Amino acid sequence: MRSYPADANYGPEQLKADLEALTRQHSFVVAGSIGSSALGRSIPFFRLGTGPFRWHFNGACHANEWITSLLLMKFAKDYADSYASGASFWGKSANELFARCSLWIVPMLNPDGVELVQEGITEEHPFYSELLQWNRGSGRFHRWKANARGVDLNDQFPAFWEEERDRRAMPGPGPRDYSGKKPLSEPEAAALVEFTEQHDFHAVLSLHTQGEEIYWNYRGGEPKESREWADRMAKAAGYRSVYLEGSDAGYKDWFIDRFGRPGFTVEAGWGHNPLPAENAEELYDDIARLLAEALDCAPLD
Structure with missing residues (x-):
């Protein structure tokens, strides 16, 4: 990963260029769009792997957490390179992970x-x-x-949305915490729900910043393996696995409530958002280990 100065940006244009380069370099990387943003901008996705277990990662749900897009793209490139060369990937076999998992990544949910x-x-x-x-x-x-x-956008999902709206008590649009007029009123959130239901994912992970924590539960609807997986990911990254209460209407909340399958929110790094791009290399070492461990959690059959 190249070094980034503190004032560098990683936005929609940088993402587009990196995704085009990735699909050019590796023909097995399949790319597309889950839909459009409020301003009509395409929201890209891509897929790595051919295995039966369907994982989904996403980033930049929150605008000032854009460094998560950079981390996901770096992870995807390293994963694809390792598979193409037959190299080890963070102590694991990239070829084996490819055969076990199909990984669908939406690196920047909120490009606007x-x-x-x-x-x-x-x-x-x-x-x-x-x-x-x-x-x-x-x-x-x-x-x-x-x-x-x-x-x-992370207060937009139909999982006790009314309770989260009342808890936030935001009367209208603003920089954060406004839940909208109704669940899925925003095209980005609606597109992610449709994408999730279309591909019937077995597990999902949303990458946010900051706090070095992993949230894995939701109102008792999570399966028994969720805590074990979160503990494994936390150990790999040096993060904390946290049982979270008093929060609703997030993507992983909806996923757990809707499917009863493992869903995770990962808070990468430590500091004040937006985390500076110069921290990306340090953050990546932890996050790559965590995401590789997530893939390795997928059952063998």
């Missing part, structure tokens, strides 16, 4: 929000006036977590 955090706003933006108002008149969007319509 990421662009807003990194590039700011101009008068040409479709929501220029509204965004300035929602951001309390400030032209700095470095703390922005929401999508382009001021909705927090």
Whole structure:
């Protein structure tokens, strides 16, 4: 991974270029789109592996957590390179993992929000006036977590959505914590739900920042293996496996509630969001070990 200065950005254009390079280099990487963002921008996905166990990872649900997209892309390239060369991958056989798992990655769920955090706003933006108002008149969007319509995408999923809306008590759009007018009102969240149901994933993992924690439970609906898997991932990365209460309407909450299968939220790194890009190399060592361990959790049959 090349070094990134603290003020470097990894946004939709960088992601597009890296994904094109990855699919050019490795013909076995299958790419596509899960749908479009609020501003009509494509939300890409790609698949690695051919195995029967269907894993899903996603990143950059929150705009100022865009470093998760960089981490996922680096992980995917290293995984693909290891498979192509027959090399070991973080102490595991990439060939064996490919044969056990089909991994579907959505590296940047919230491209509009990421662009807003990194590039700011101009008068040409479709929501220029509204965004300035929602951001309390400030032209700095470095703390922005929401999508382009001021909705927090990780409060959008139909898993006790009303309780999370009331807990957040946000009256309208803003930088964070506004749940929207109803579940799945935002195209990004709706596209991810449709994508998940279409592929009937066996397990999912959402990569966020920060805190070095893994959340694995939801209202008692998680299967018995969830804690064991979380403990394994936490040990691999030096993170903490945490039993979380008092939170609803997130993606992993909905997945556990809907399917009764393992779902995880991983809070990468430590500090204040957005974590600087210069931290990416240090973060990657932990996250790559964690994600490789996640793949290795998949049953052999």
